[in-house]
Amino acid sequence: AQSVTQLDSHVSVSEGTPVLLRCNYSSSYSPSLFWYVQHPNKGLQLLLKYTSAATLVKGINGFEAEFKKSETSFHLTKPSAHMSDAAEYFCVVSRDNYGQNFVFGPGTRLSVLP
Amino acid sequence: DADVTQTPRNRITKTGKRIMLECSQTKGHDRMYWYRQDPGLGLRLIYYSFDVKDINKGEISDGYSVSRQAQAKFSLSLESAIPNQTALYFCATSDPDRVLDGELFFGEGSRLTVL
Numbered sequence: 001a002q003s004v005t006q007l008d009s010h011v012s013v014s015e016g017t018p019v020l021l022r023c024n025y026s027s028s029y030s031p032s033l034f035w036y037v038q039h040p041n042k043g044l045q046l047l048l049k050y051t052s053a054a055t056l057v058k059g060i061n062g063f064e065a066e067f068k069k070s071e072t073s074f075h076l077t078k079p080s081a082h083m084s085d086a087a088e089y090f091c092v093v094s095r096d097n098y099g100q101n102f103v104f105g106p107g108t109r110l111s112v113l114p
Numbered sequence: 115d116a117d118v119t120q121t122p123r124n125r126i127t128k129t130g131k132r133i134m135l136e137c138s139q140t141k142g143h144d145r146m147y148w149y150r151q152d153p154g155l156g157l158r159l160i161y162y163s164f165d166v167k168d169i170n171k172g173e174i175s176d177g178y179s180v181s182r183q184a185q186a187k188f189s190l191s192l193e194s195a196i197p198n199q200t201a202l203y204f205c206a207t208s209d210p211d212r213v214l215d216g217e218l219f220f221g222e223g224s225r226l227t228v229l
Contacts, residue, residue, distance in 0.1 A: 004156075036218075043220030043222045051216065090156060099145060099162065099206065100172065102159070102218070106154050106155055106156045107154075107156055
C-alpha cells in the first residue's frame with residue numbers, strides 16, 4: 001500500500017523568500033514520486049519527477065525536490081518565491097509510472113504575499 | 115486551444131438527475147482517466163481506459179459509469195446524482211510510449227454541484 005502526507009495544508013511566504021512544501025510518503029515498493037501544480041481554474045501540470053535516478057530533481061520554474069529514502073521524504077523547494085507561484089501543489093507517489101497507480105496527497109496551497 | 119477539453123466547466127443539478135461530463139483530447143494518447151478532487155483529499159481515480167475496448171474501475175467507481183466513444187473521447191456519467199458527488203472532476207491523458215515519464219496531462223476541470 002502507498003500513501004502520501006503533505007504536512008501543511010496552507011503555506012504563506014513573501015515574494016522573494018524561499019519556499020518549502022513538505023511531503024512524506026509510505027510505500028512498500030521503491031516508489032516514483034512527482035510534484036504537480038494546479039493554478040486557479042486550471043488543470044494540474046507536472047512540476048518534476050523522481051524515478052530512481054538522481055536524488056536531487058530539478059523541475060520547471062526554478063523548483064527542485066530532494067528524495068531522501070531514510071526520511072521517506074520528497075520536499076519541494078524554491079529559493080525565491082514569485083507571485084506567479086501561488087497555486088495548489090500535490091505530491092504524488094506511485095509504485096511505477098503508470099497513471100492508474102498514482103496516489104495523490106491532499107495538496108498544499110501556497111500563497112505569495114507582495 | 116487546450117489539448118484536453120472538458121465540458122461543461124460548471125454544472126449545477128438536482129439530486130436524482132442524470133449527468134454526463136465529457137472529455138475530448140487532441141494529444142493522440144490512448145490512455146485516459148477520470149479523477150475526482152475533493153478539498154483535503156487530493157485526487158482520486160474513478161475510471162481509466164487504455165483504449166476504446168479497455169475500461170477499468172478505479173478507487174471510487176461506485177455511482178459512476180464511463181463510455182469511451184473513440185480514442186479521443188471519454189465521458190463520465192452519474193446515473194442518479196447525489197449531493198456527495200459534488201466535486202471537481204478532472205479528465206487526464208497519458209502517452210503509453212512515454213510511460214517512463216509518468217506524466218499525466220489534465221483538462222481544466224468540471225465543477226459539479228448536486229443540490
